[in-house]
Amino acid sequence: MSEARIEVDGLRKRFGQTLALDGLSFTVAPGTVTGFVGPNGAGKSTTMRVILGLDSIEEGTALIGGRPYARLTHPMRHVGSLLDASALQPSRSGRNHLLWIAHSQRLPVSRVDEVAELVGLGKAARRKAGGYSLGMRQRLGIAAAMLGDPPILIMDEPFNGMDPEGIIWMRGFLRGLAAEGRAVLVSSHLLGELPDVADHVVVIGRGRVLADATIEELTAGASSLEDAYLRLTSGAVEYRSGTDGEQRR
Amino acid sequence: MSDALRxxxxxxxxIAGTWWLMVGAVAVTVAASAGIAASTHVSPGGSGGASGAGQDPTKLSLIGVDLGQAVVAVLAVLAVTEEYGAGMIRVTLAAIPRRGVMLGAKAVNIAGLALVTGAPAVAGCLIAGRLLLPEAGLGPAHGYALLSIAHGPTLRAAFGSVLYLGLIALLSLGIGTVFRDPAVSAGIVLGLLYLPPLLAQLLSGPWRRHIQQIAPMTAGLAIQATRNIRSLPISPWAGLGVLAAWAAGMLLVGLAVLKARDA
Incomplete structure (x- = not known):
């Protein structure tokens, strides 16, 4: 899987007056889970949308195995993505949601049932997706991301809304993907989940990379990953509650 | 493109809504035509009611299209705007990143569904007209032939009405792509269709004629006329061409906006 690499280089993007991405660069290597963290509004979701060709950029490149996403034929065979688990039509069944995506990537219908099985959707696959809990929607979204058996996966907050059992399942699942040689980029605000899952962490704030290191490197000299994170991002938060208010500027 | 189409x-x-809207469009179209035909009374003498001279039974029997088009428009608007409600458009564009291909695939499918809806709707209108119009004073006893698609202009009006609904669907899809919100888009489509004819009624002379020549509904429905074609503001096929230009124009604006905007 030599093409299983995301290369983001010098991304710059503005929303009106705000500089959302300010020269962002990092790489997601094959066989690793890369955690993507930062305060709200730091640009995590925007970066993911840029990588997937959904949002435009003013400068920089975001490449999938050397090519922009929008140039890929059957892109979901190269990159599986889950940006927002609730992004579905509520009156369509989970299985039919997977079916139209399978058709768009010219994948056999048998693949739909395989991935529904893989994420443990079970009989719920035949029910309307509008009735799913957030945890179930996350599973459906991961099934969609896995349809094309892609070497690269991009997931925005996949732990959101999952019950403890789901979180444990998700951890093992993500580690398994990396063990198979895939490149996995996972954003999360649940820092406690990261040491168990990620090999590598990219911390961003105000559209810039604040740290790009292994978990061990980050936590060296700090009492915990949380502690290291708070120190890194102290200058880059829009708002922090309580006594830390003075640190805002 | 074939993967995107599929x-x-x-x-x-x-989604069940698609089928309900198609059934609804046929029902509304035929019921409106039948209702109008059943309540029409043309007296040859010309006192009270419509005058028998110069009536166009084909056009009268197809009048349900005026109403049924609204349901077709809603179907087409929803086909794109529903994706924006919950952000599913991002899943769609992650699957089909070429935005022109995505919109083209939607256009082919939605136009196809509109034609498949339009054919039985128009057939139902003609059957209702054939059965009910003789009672209304527009039958052989009053010098009007029974409605039949063996009659060239009637066949053109029927075929053209089906095409009309296909073009209305494309126009609506284009507007939905530009405005993204279902209610706003549907409101704009319905306003664009129904307001110019009302406005034309308030005006007179060349202004009325010009509005009828360029407005999508009045121009497009010229395809239904089978009598006194010389006196129409616009000829049948030219009128349908005006609607086609509207549909193509709105789709192109939709495509430009879709390409320029972040998803």
Whole structure:
């Protein structure tokens, strides 16, 4: 899987007056889970949308195995993505949601049932997706991301809304993907989940990379990953509650 | 393109709303035509009611299209705007990143569904007209032939009405792509269709004629006329061409906006 690499280089993007991405660069290597963290509004979701060709950029490149996403034929065979688990039509069944995506990537219908099985959707696959809990929607979204058996996966907050059992399942699942040689980029605000899952962490704030290191490197000299994170991002938060208010500027 | 076509078709067919709106469009169209035909009374003498001279039974029997088009428009608007409600458009564009291909696939599917809806709707209108119009004073006893698609202009009016609904669907899809919100888009489509004819009624002379020549509904429905064609503001096929230009124009604006905007 030599093409299983995301290369983001010098991304710059503005929303009106705000500089959302300010020269962002990092790489997601094959066989690793890369955690993507930062305060709200730091640009995590925007970066993911840029990588997937959904949002435009003013400068920089975001490449999938050397090519922009929008140039890929059957892109979901190269990159599986889950940006927002609730992004579905509520009156369509989970299985039919997977079916139209399978058709768009010219994948056999048998693949739909395989991935529904893989994420443990079970009989719920035949029910309307509008009735799913957030945890179930996350599973459906991961099934969609896995349809094309892609070497690269991009997931925005996949732990959101999952019950403890789901979180444990998700951890093992993500580690398994990396063990198979895939490149996995996972954003999360649940820092406690990261040491168990990620090999590598990219911390961003105000559209810039604040740290790009292994978990061990980050936590060296700090009492915990949380502690290291708070120190890194102290200058880059829009708002922090309580006594830390003075640190805002 | 074929993968995108198939994916968009799977999307449309796997929500019940699509089928209900298609059935609704046929029902509304035929019921409106039948209702108007049943309540029409043409007296040859010309006292009270419509005058028998110069009536166009074909056009009268197809009047349900005026109403049924609204349901077709809603179907087409929803095909794109529903994706923006919950952000599913991002899943769609992650699957089909070429935005022109995505919109083209939607356009082919939705126009196809409109034609498939239009054919039985128009056939139902003609059958209702054939059965009911003789009672209304527009039958052989009053110098009017029974409605039949063996009659060239009637066949053109019927075929053209089906095409008209296909073009209305494309126009609506284009507007939905530009405005993204279902209610706003549907309001704009319905306003664009129904307001110019009302406005034309308030005006007189050349202004009225010009509005009828360029407005999508009045121009497009010229395809239904089978009598006194010389006196129409615009000829049948030219009128349908005006509507086609509207549909193409709105789709192109939709495509430009879709390409320029972040998803």
């Amino acid at each position: 994916a968009e078709w799977t999307k449309l067919r796997t």
